[in-house]
Amino acid sequence: MTPQLQNALLKARNDLRETAPLIHCITNPIAINDCANGILAVGGKPIMAEHPDEVEEITCIAGALGVNIGNITDARRTSVLTSAKAAKTAGVPISFDAVGVTCSALRRDLTHTLLREACPEILKGNDAEIRAIAGAHFESRGIDVLRTNTAETIEIAKMLASTLHCVVLVTGKTDIITNGETTELCENGTPRLSLVTGTGCMVHALCASYSAVTDPFTAAVLAVSTMGICGELAERKSEGLGSFRIALLDALSLLSDDDYTRLLQLREV
Ligand SMILES: Nc1ncnc2c1ncn2[C@@H]1O[C@H](COP(=O)(O)OP(=O)(O)OP(=O)(O)O)[C@@H](O)[C@H]1O
Numbered sequence: 001m002t003p004q005l006q007n008a009l010l011k012a013r014n015d016l017r018e019t020a021p022l023i024h025c026i027t028n029p030i031a032i033n034d035c036a037n038g039i040l041a042v043g044g045k046p047i048m049a050e051h052p053d054e055v056e057e058i059t060c061i062a063g064a065l066g067v068n069i070g071n072i073t074d075a076r077r078t079s080v081l082t083s084a085k086a087a088k089t090a091g092v093p094i095s096f097d098a099v100g101v102t103c104s105a106l107r108r109d110l111t112h113t114l115l116r117e118a119c120p121e122i123l124k125g126n127d128a129e130i131r132a133i134a135g136a137h138f139e140s141r142g143i144d145v146l147r148t149n150t151a152e153t154i155e156i157a158k159m160l161a162s163t164l165h166c167v168v169l170v171t172g173k174t175d176i177i178t179n180g181e182t183t184e185l186c187e188n189g190t191p192r193l194s195l196v197t198g199t200g201c202m203v204h205a206l207c208a209s210y211s212a213v214t215d216p217f218t219a220a221v222l223a224v225s226t227m228g229i230c231g232e233l234a235e236r237k238s239e240g241l242g243s244f245r246i247a248l249l250d251a252l253s254l255l256s257d258d259d260y261t262r263l264l265q266l267r268e269v
């Protein structure tokens, strides 16, 4: 990590708390509450709105837009595209979480329409989701990854980022963040994060939050490293998955710059 990136990460943490921008999220009902609380914990102001007749208005007054296709409905499918197009016109940065794009033609079609018509600044998925979007071989079951090959996925993510001119974030044991030229790997986290539903969706909500105050690359690095570090801190303070989930929100709201810097495990490749 360069000193410039380290400074940008700390500045973005502070700027989000200072400016508290409105973050418009269209997400799934499984994770909606955790996403809203996650945004609040790091300093943003969430608004979860998805009615097709109001989303354009809301996107246009937001500092960033987060769209997630984890539990798609007719209304959300319409709203995702309406909001993303409005965001492009208004210059509002978009983060897109391609949850389950591996699972159905509906999600694949929606994803490719979105990438074509209103390409996000940050494209996020797990290993299988990013591979599926790139047209590469993937192994998954439902929304879960069955097998990864990090070295290969890095190359796929770089190619996708270069083609789409966006930042690609691949989550997993090792998180990959790339804009096609610069690539960082984040080793923070704990397997427990994958045992609680919606932690990937929360990473996405943090991407949207930080993209309101910094460039998409810094925002994606900060979002995923924050979740990883807070997962590590929460694991030390909890017993089962219920107390882990609560401890995770505590850690997100209490994380200091010193602890963030001390625990950060980032390396450029
Ligand atoms: N085995 C692991 N070890 C360490 N951290 C992990 C591991 N698996 C996932 N994580 C972390 O958990 C968070 C969520 O990533 P994950 O890949 O599970 O997202 P996801 O598949 O989109 O999740 P969901 O669909 O449940 O929201 C990330 O911060 C990631 O770094």
Ligand SMILES: Cc1ncsc1CCO
Pocket (backbone or CB within 6 Å): 028, 030, 031, 070, 071, 099, 100, 143, 197, 198, 199, 200, 201
């Ligand atoms: C369990 C589940 N199913 C669709 S979305 C989701 C939340 C994690 O992405």
